[in-house]
Amino acid sequence: MGSMIRFEKVSKSYGEHVVLREFNLEIYKGEFITVIGSSGSGKTTFLKMINGLVFPTTGRIFINEKDISTVNLTSLRRHIGYVIQGIGLFPHLTVRKNIDFVPNLLGRHNKGYNRLTADRLIEIVGLAPEMLDRYPSELSGGQRQRIGIARALAANPEILLMDEPFGAVDEITRKMLQSEITRIHRELGVTIVFITHDIREALTLGSRVIVMKDGQIEQDGTPGEIRQSPRTDFVRELIN
Numbered sequence: 104m105g106s107m108i109r110f111e112k113v114s115k116s117y118g119e120h121v122v123l124r125e126f127n128l129e130i131y132k133g134e135f136i137t138v139i140g141s142s143g144s145g146k147t148t149f150l151k152m153i154n155g156l157v158f159p160t161t162g163r164i165f166i167n168e169k170d171i172s173t174v175n176l177t178s179l180r181r182h183i184g185y186v187i188q189g190i191g192l193f194p195h196l197t198v199r200k201n202i203d204f205v206p207n208l209l210g211r212h213n214k215g216y217n218r219l220t221a222d223r224l225i226e227i228v229g230l231a232p233e234m235l236d237r238y239p240s241e242l243s244g245g246q247r248q249r250i251g252i253a254r255a256l257a258a259n260p261e262i263l264l265m266d267e268p269f270g271a272v273d274e275i276t277r278k279m280l281q282s283e284i285t286r287i288h289r290e291l292g293v294t295i296v297f298i299t300h301d302i303r304e305a306l307t308l309g310s311r312v313i314v315m316k317d318g319q320i321e322q323d324g325t326p327g328e329i330r331q332s333p334r335t336d337f338v339r340e341l342i343n
């Protein structure tokens with residue numbers, strides 16, 4: 104398996120405050136990584152470094168074996184979908200226009216790259232084609248979340264970053280979205296980095312789970328390894 108994302112001794116500080124400490128991590132193509140840890144442990148900061156929204160204080164980050172400090176950020180982000188909680192769809196645009204927004208924007212500068220159509224994407228996220236003509240206010244929270252995923256997939260990215268994407272939906276919708284994202288991962292083979300507060304979600308969805316504490320990796324292993332041999336008290340408490 105090829106390397107998709109690599110962090111080499113990455114540290115991030117804001118003034119005196121160290122948020123990430125000598126972070127070393129390699130993520131391979133097609134992995135489904137879940138990230139869990141206490142609030143303020145640096146999860147979002149880590150995720151935003153992957154698409155260049157936050158820069159390291161020291162250390163290097165490679166995407167597809169390229170140091171991202173040397174690449175054009177717009178073309179980097181073209182390969183990376185980003186889903187956040189509450190996703191911020193444009194209220195004055197239909198679902199179709201919301202989904203096509205980024206590819207249209209990029210398409211002006213990058214002709215002919217392999218994008219997915221809104222019709223295909225609505226099917227991928229398990230919604231009826233009629234939804235394409237609605238406005239975000241005419242959808243349920245779970246449906247809006249699916250549109251957020253469709254929009255992140257629209258440029259046919261190699262990497263999908265998800266920051267607590269299912270945090271705001273009810274338990275039943277959450278279960279449905281979980282099986283949907285598992286199927287999308289299998290179907291598209293996209294590399295996923297998924298932050299969650301929910302240990303069950305982390306262990307169910309991830310092919311590998313990263314547990315973070317105070318800006319460091321507390322444990323990095325398969326769900327089985329985390330369950331059977333928690334390395335620290337922190338991890339042990341998390342799974343209990």
Ligand SMILES: Nc1ncnc2c1ncn2[C@@H]1O[C@H](COP(=O)(O)OP(=O)(O)OP(=O)(O)O)[C@@H](O)[C@H]1O
Nearest residue numbers: 117120122140141142143144145146147148149300
């Ligand atoms: N722009 C910033 N300036 C100063 N401090 C920041 C900035 N962004 C984040 N931090 C601090 O860095 C730490 C890590 O933040 P981060 O958002 O990565 O945490 P997190 O693990 O995602 O937490 P949560 O689970 O609450 O979302 C926090 O203490 C936060 O206050």
Ligand SMILES: [Mg+2]
Nearest residue numbers: 146147148266
């Ligand atoms: Mg966060």
